[in-house]
Amino acid sequence: MATCPCFLETLMSRRSVRRFRPDPIPRELVERIVEAGIRAPTAGGGEQWFFVAVLDEARRRRIHELLIQAHMRYAQEVLRTPLPRDKAERWLRVMRRGEYLAPLYIAAYLDLRKRLYRDEYLELERLWAIQSLAAAIENMLLAAHGLGLGGVWLGVPLLMRREFDEVLQPPEGCELQGILAIGYRAEEPGPRPRRPLHEVLRTI
Numbered sequence: 694m695a696t697c698p699c700f701l702e703t704l705m706s707r708r709s710v711r712r713f714r715p716d717p718i719p720r721e722l723v724e725r726i727v728e729a730g731i732r733a734p735t736a737g738g739g740e741q742w743f744f745v746a747v748l749d750e751a752r753r754r755r756i757h758e759l760l761i762q763a764h765m766r767y768a769q770e771v772l773r774t775p776l777p778r779d780k781a782e783r784w785l786r787v788m789r790r791g792e793y794l795a796p797l798y799i800a801a802y803l804d805l806r807k808r809l810y811r812d813e814y815l816e817l818e819r820l821w822a823i824q825s826l827a828a829a830i831e832n833m834l835l836a837a838h839g840l841g842l843g844g845v846w847l848g849v850p851l852l853m854r855r856e857f858d859e860v861l862q863p864p865e866g867c868e869l870q871g872i873l874a875i876g877y878r879a880e881e882p883g884p885r886p887r888r889p890l891h892e893v894l895r896t897i
């Protein structure tokens with residue numbers, strides 16, 4: 694198979710984008726992104742995932758409200774050092790002005806309705822299925838970036854699964870694992886630094 698140097702360029706130039714233009718995303722692009730997601734490796738070939746793509750404006754606005762609440766909970770209750778009040782209030786204002794409001798959300802669900810392994814391996818099955826789903830989420834982020842869109846992976850909805858499920862209406866028995874906010878970029882963030890390789894890699 695031919696090598697593809699431009700793929701690495703796409704991967705290395707991805708950034709989390711949190712502010713989007715309101716331009717709608719065509720359904721065809723939504724499908725291309727999710728097609729890329731489900732090309733991810735999947736443990737045991739299980740494909741124990743389900744996706745809810747949200748284009749509808751009223752639902753997107755409700756999701757945005759919930760995202761504001763979830764991020765505030767994260768800032769005040771989850772962080773070991775909570776965000777100081779003035780910073781939290783500033784962030785709240787930024788979010789109310791439209792940060793995280795996206796023309797497309799894709800919610801990623803763990804779907805263990807079809808089980809592959811014996812009950813005593815349930816924990817491992819969940820772990821493998823969640824790892825597979827994470828690979829699919831990253832594939833979708835990269836695909837969105839490759840298609841000229843921006844996006845961010847959102848974990849804070851896991852703090853308020855019930856409220857998000859009311860909007861997203863997943864099939865019974867599915868468990869929310871993350872949401873992608875995707876759209877045409879209204880910001881061009883620089884790269885967020887990473888720890889140097891020598892700290893995180895040992896070659897033996």
Ligand SMILES: Cc1cc2nc3c(=O)[nH]c(=O)nc-3n(C[C@H](O)[C@H](O)[C@H](O)COP(=O)(O)O)c2cc1C
Pocket residue numbers: 707708709710711845846847848849850884885
């Ligand atoms: C599992 C996971 C959960 C995340 N949750 C959030 C989130 O709730 N809100 C947010 O703004 N960013 C979230 N992010 C994005 C990270 O903050 C971001 O990837 C990190 O700061 C590195 O920046 P970069 O993606 O631009 O390289 C999440 C990323 C991952 C992998």
